[in-house]
Amino acid sequence: MHPLLHPQPSNETHPVSDFNPESTSAGLSAFEQEVRRIAAAPERFAHPRRPFTARGSFVERCTGCRLPTQSCICTYRTPVDAGVEFWVLMHIEEVNKPTNTARLIGDTLPSTRVFAWQRTQPPQALLEALQDPRYYPLIIFPDDQADYQHRVTSWPQVEAKLEGRIPVFLLLDGTWRQARKMFRQSAYLQDLPVLPVHSERTTRYQLRKPASEQHLCTAEVGIALLEMAAQTEAAQVLEQYFTVFNEGYGAARRQASADLNQAQAWLLAYQAQQAQA
Numbered sequence: 283m284h285p286l287l288h289p290q291p292s293n294e295t296h297p298v299s300d301f302n303p304e305s306t307s308a309g310l311s312a313f314e315q316e317v318r319r320i321a322a323a324p325e326r327f328a329h330p331r332r333p334f335t336a337r338g339s340f341v342e343r344c345t346g347c348r349l350p351t352q353s354c355i356c357t358y359r360t361p362v363d364a365g366v367e368f369w370v371l372m373h374i375e376e377v378n379k380p381t382n383t384a385r386l387i388g389d390t391l392p393s394t395r396v397f398a399w400q401r402t403q404p405p406q407a408l409l410e411a412l413q414d415p416r417y418y419p420l421i422i423f424p425d426d427q428a429d430y431q432h433r434v435t436s437w438p439q440v441e442a443k444l445e446g447r448i449p450v451f452l453l454l455d456g457t458w459r460q461a462r463k464m465f466r467q468s469a470y471l472q473d474l475p476v477l478p479v480h481s482e483r484t485t486r487y488q489l490r491k492p493a494s495e496q497h498l499c500t501a502e503v504g505i506a507l508l509e510m511a512a513q514t515e516a517a518q519v520l521e522q523y524f525t526v527f528n529e530g531y532g533a534a535r536r537q538a539s540a541d542l543n544q545a546q547a548w549l550l551a552y553q554a555q556q557a558q559a
């Protein structure tokens with residue numbers, strides 16, 4: 283039995299004003315541990331980052347998933363294997379936000395890596411990873427501007443060129459404005475092929491107001507990419523986990539829905555089945 287399949291939900295909570303990002307690293311995904319390491323080292327970054335003080339900053343939060351205690355999703359974290367990897371280039375202003383959904387990808391696919399983005403300091407670890415011959419990195423971005431059309435590719439074209447390399451989906455994680463800035467201002471991204479996500483889905487994300495229904499949150503982009511790459515099982519697990527997160531967090535603000543109970547039951551059944559295999 284994989285120990286991560288049965289994470290112990292933490293009952294320990296404290297107000298976010300006392301939140302020590304490094305206090306409880308045991309049992310967290312490698313992704314989440316790295317996000318907390320970034321958040322705990324403000325001297326490495328040019329901008330002083332504000333602590334999380336938006337709506338809900340005084341509620342009791344789980345130290346594992348950072349959600350309000352009654353919406354804790356730690357029990358539902360379900361790691362799966364996939365034949366693709368995600369690397370997340372996270373805008374520095376995202377690291378303290380409990381509404382960030384890239385961490386759902388990190389929880390579900392343990393190989394997921396995260397790098398902090400800031401304009402003046404390229405992330406050294408990412409520069410090295412981009413040179414690693416085992417990987418075929420693709421930057422996930424819309425194909426709607428004329429000046430980089432020569433870089434735009436499609437999944438069938440990628441598959442034909444892999445030659446045994448692992449496809450990597452590099453996600454620009456921030457607001458739409460920030461993502462555009464990251465795409466334009468990062469010289470080390472200028473040679474990467476651009477893979478757009480053309481998905482039929484409209485966003486279900488409730489925790490931030492999207493500019494349009496076609497603007498998917500980061501976890502939803504992840505689900506669409508896993509579907510595109512025919513990683514069906516990983517796509518299903520991430521989809522259910524996103525539902526638990528989205529509906530559960532939303533339930534703190536309104537009535538819990540049937541969707542939530544269904545997704546919770548799905549993940550627990552899946553974990554039980556994996557434990558028997």
Ligand SMILES: [Zn+2]
Pocket residue numbers: 291292344345346347348349354355356357
């Ligand atoms: Zn939790």
